[in-house]
Amino acid sequence: MRSRGQTLVASLIVVAIILVCVVIFMKGTGDSKPLAKADGRGQTTLGNAKATAEDMVCKSNLSQVRDLLKVQKATDEEAKYATVAEIPGAASVSMCPVGKEPYTMDEAGNIKCPHPGHGKF
Numbered sequence: 001m002r003s004r005g006q007t008l009v010a011s012l013i014v015v016a017i018i019l020v021c022v023v024i025f026m027k028g029t030g031d032s033k034p035l036a037k038a039d040g041r042g043q044t045t046l047g048n049a050k051a052t053a054e055d056m057v058c059k060s061n062l063s064q065v066r067d068l069l070k071v072q073k074a075t076d077e078e079a080k081y082a083t084v085a086e087i088p089g090a091a092s093v094s095m096c097p098v099g100k101e102p103y104t105m106d107e108a109g110n111i112k113c114p115h116p117g118h119g120k121f
């Protein structure tokens with residue numbers, strides 16, 4: 001009977017430790033500001049992981065759009081596009097997945113994301 005009681009206490013301690021860990025990961029420790037992205041996303045550990053995944057999608061979109069532009073320039077040197085969405089095949093990847101801002105393109109053909117913190121992608 002005594003050993004059964006000790007097992008129960010040990011189990012409750014393990015459950016309590018797991019709950020503390022879950023609370024820390026879900027809500028943050030209160031000192032999680034350094035995690036936050038430039039646009040304020042990612043205040044908690046899980047939120048930061050989600051924000052990082054969204055940033056990766058934006059990087060991937062930009063990479064695809066730049067490659068599409070290279071292919072178009074290679075096949076048609078006279079091709080001129082005023083917006084990213086005009087590049088053939090780029091319509092589905094022509095905006096930031098985070099803020100839905102359309103990507104910008106300057107005269108030299110440099111494509112950038114206007115979302116805060118995405119300027120260097």
Ligand SMILES: [Zn+2]
Pocket residue numbers: 058096097098113114115118
């Ligand atoms: Zn972006």
